[in-house]
Amino acid sequence: MxxxxxxxxxxxxxxxxxxxxxxxxxxxxxxxxxxxxxxxxxxxxxxxxxxxxxxxxxxxxxxxxxxxxxxLPAATIRAAVDAKVAEIEAKDHRKVGRKEKLALKEQVTDDLLPRAxxxxxxxxxxxxxxxxxxxxxxxxxxxxxxxxxxxxxxxxxxxLPRTKTAAHAAMTDWLAAGNAPGAFELDSDAVLKDGGENGAEVRVSRIDLTSDEIRQHIATGKQVTKLGLIWNEKIRFQLTDTLQLKRIQFLDVLQDEASQAGDDRESLFEATFILMSEELGELVEALVEALGGLEDSQQHKEAA
Known part of the structure; x- marks a missing residue:
């Protein structure tokens, strides 16, 4: 697994x-x-x-x-077509027109595709x-x-989940305050972007996100579009402004727990999947709660 x-x-x-x-x-x-x-x-x-x-x-x-x-790279097709065009023009002593080139391109593509x-x-x-x-x-x-x-x-x-608080607004508030809510904690990487015409972007890594330097970027109007977080001391990840989780790392405490479930492939697979499903499910629920919960339309779907 x-x-x-x-x-x-x-x-x-x-x-x-x-x-x-x-x-x-x-x-x-x-x-x-x-x-x-x-x-x-x-x-x-x-x-x-x-x-x-x-x-x-x-x-x-x-x-x-x-x-x-x-x-099947376009350059490969183009080279094969050019070779056929050159062959026809040399043999028949005539110029190959645009429509004929298009037909040759289709023929060449059909010839090359099975071998791609x-x-x-x-x-x-x-x-x-x-x-x-x-x-x-x-x-x-x-x-x-x-x-x-x-x-x-x-x-x-x-x-896609629609939360009452936009992810970029919440992440910006968390960074401005120097801490994340609940079982979340700030990690050491972030991306901040200027909402103006120039769209200036600042990427920081392996840095104290509570530093004055970070707060200064927020004070100048930059919004957080990606933020490194650690959840419950178990999962490290980057949260994006589109509510995607990237670079997920399940920390040693989870991997050790899964490995103790058994030595054979089937037992380890099942234990890892159960643990991952439950932890990711809880993380997503906690994240949605931290963003103010789902919009009413998606809550109604759950009740149905």
Missing amino acids: TWFKNATIFRLGDKPDAIQLNEQLAKRPFQPCGGLDWFSEGWTPPAGHLEQPVFVTRGHMLLNLRREDKV FTKPFRVSALISGGWLIADTGSSPRAEALVSKLREALPPFPAA
Whole structure:
């Protein structure tokens, strides 16, 4: 089990039924890219020892979307087209026109695509309580995962969380005050940005965030767009103004606890997943509370 390194968070309107979700994802397995396909994506078991696409334990679910993209640089296509154009012009003693070049480009692409290299990546996600947490810092990849879930189990209501206090405003207030609320504490890195036309940005790392230097940046009107935090002395991460968690580090106290669950692969996998799901779920709940709670529309969804 690999600990999540990032978290893009979605609020679920309704928690999906695990059995139904498993059945629907099993109908959409990952298949490698075909000859003329630019990409392929589908669901795979979250670990090598598993057979089903959804791993479920203690009410938590883990799933894995895999994607494969063909790598065919534009320069490679252009060079092959230029070679064909030169060959035709030398053989037929005529100029190759624009429409013919476009047709040659399509032909060359079709010829090269089956032999192109592929670039694979995967996005794992867990469902815990009222949250879907995707292990990615890329918004497009997270949205693509949710889109595939909607295809499998429509309408799959999931939305980015909307809190009563904007993340950038809260982080700026925390930094100005020199402390974070509740079980959160300031770490040693931040990004501050000027809201003016020049958009000046200041990045600080391995620095005391309660220093006068930091307060001076805030006094000149800069807003915090990324802030290093430690939660409950267990998880270190960077919070962004879009409510993403990046550079997540599960500290030794959690990793030691997981490792004591057993020596075999299956036991360690399950223990790590349970621990990670519960801790991340609690962190997200605490973070939302620190930001004033969810907007009323998303609270109503929870009650439904």
